[in-house]
Amino acid sequence: MTLRVVAALAAAMVVAITGLMLTFTAAKLEVAPVDVGALPVASPPAEMSISELATGTYETPAILAYRGGSWNDTRHFASTAVLVRHPRGNLLLDTGFAKNIDEHLKLIAWIQRSPHRKGVPAVDQLASGGIQLRDLAAVVPTHAHWDHVSGLDDLGGVPVLESASGRRWIETKAAGTEVINSFRGVNYKQYNFEGGRYLGFPRSHDVWGDGSVVIVPAPGHTPDSVVIFANLPSGTRYAFVGDLVWQTEGLEIPAEKPWPLRRLIGEDDDEVRKDIALIRFASKRYSQIHAIPAHDASAFRAIPVFPASAR
Numbered sequence: 001m002t003l004r005v006v007a008a009l010a011a012a013m014v015v016a017i018t019g020l021m022l023t024f025t026a027a028k029l030e031v032a033p034v035d036v037g038a039l040p041v042a043s044p045p046a047e048m049s050i051s052e053l054a055t056g057t058y059e060t061p062a063i064l065a066y067r068g069g070s071w072n073d074t075r076h077f078a079s080t081a082v083l084v085r086h087p088r089g090n091l092l093l094d095t096g097f098a099k100n101i102d103e104h105l106k107l108i109a110w111i112q113r114s115p116h117r118k119g120v121p122a123v124d125q126l127a128s129g130g131i132q133l134r135d136l137a138a139v140v141p142t143h144a145h146w147d148h149v150s151g152l153d154d155l156g157g158v159p160v161l162e163s164a165s166g167r168r169w170i171e172t173k174a175a176g177t178e179v180i181n182s183f184r185g186v187n188y189k190q191y192n193f194e195g196g197r198y199l200g201f202p203r204s205h206d207v208w209g210d211g212s213v214v215i216v217p218a219p220g221h222t223p224d225s226v227v228i229f230a231n232l233p234s235g236t237r238y239a240f241v242g243d244l245v246w247q248t249e250g251l252e253i254p255a256e257k258p259w260p261l262r263r264l265i266g267e268d269d270d271e272v273r274k275d276i277a278l279i280r281f282a283s284k285r286y287s288q289i290h291a292i293p294a295h296d297a298s299a300f301r302a303i304p305v306f307p308a309s310a311r
């Protein structure tokens with residue numbers, strides 16, 4: 001190898017490393033205003049309520065959570081289930097960590113594992129609050145990654161609402177679906193997005209037909225990702241955006257996840273950007289809408305902790 005070739009290789013490496021580092025630096029995502037349309041009609045029953053069941057956290061430095069985050073700012077990613085109580089049936093949005101979370105972690109790629117703290121699994125919290133498995137109508141995952149479906153292991157038999165397209169993706173056994181595919185006999189209950197436009201999202205599925213819980217497709221983070229709107233009798237509306245962004249800064253700055261992480265997950269960047277814009281403008285136009293990224297523990301503070309809300 002001549003000196004000139006060595007110099008060229010060294011220069012190329014410096015350029016590549018510098019380019020990679022730049023993908024972690026602050027860069028505001030440019031999002032053009034979008035028309036989210038009228039506020040959808042919702043007639044939730046007076047008895048409807050929501051509460052959160054924190055089941056554990058895992059550590060991630062903010063630099064890996066959104067562009068411009070700091071290496072020294074450790075975020076404790078929430079793994080939280082949300083109970084929606086409704087007279088037609090109680091729903092659990094995501095499941096949090098199962099009793100068996102340590103075994104589940106062994107199923108995922110080492111690069112996706114982080115130090116984690118275990119809390120009380122959702123199934124035990126529900127039982128101590130007087131809710132048995134038979135009292136749950138369904139689990140609605142925001143998507144099928146391990147940290148959102150681990151708890152299905154403890155919830156055997158409870159129907160799992162998945163869209164037809166989401167189900168097809170899970171059946172491909174794609175990277176990221178190892179944990180859900182390790183469970184035997186998941187009781188999938190398939191739905192279609194048969195409803196019309198919803199806050200700019202092209203289609204929707206109204207779970208109870210009263211506008212209280214509405215699911216829209218958001219296939220950017222994963223092909224089965226959805227946003228779940230829970231519209232309360234008080235008028236407050238929550239948009240559970242799953243992993244569209246990992247921390248609230250993703251919507252507020254707004255800022256994408258760092259490029260290497262997006263590639264590792266296999267995200268559809270254009271779809272994620274489109275959906276960030278829709279959620280951002282929906283919550284700006286309608287102050288009653290609050291977006292909750294699945295892993296932002298501080299965003300959950302607005303939601304009563306189970307079972308305190310039952311008292």
Ligand SMILES: [Zn+2]
Binds near residue numbers: 145295
């Ligand atoms: Zn997640």
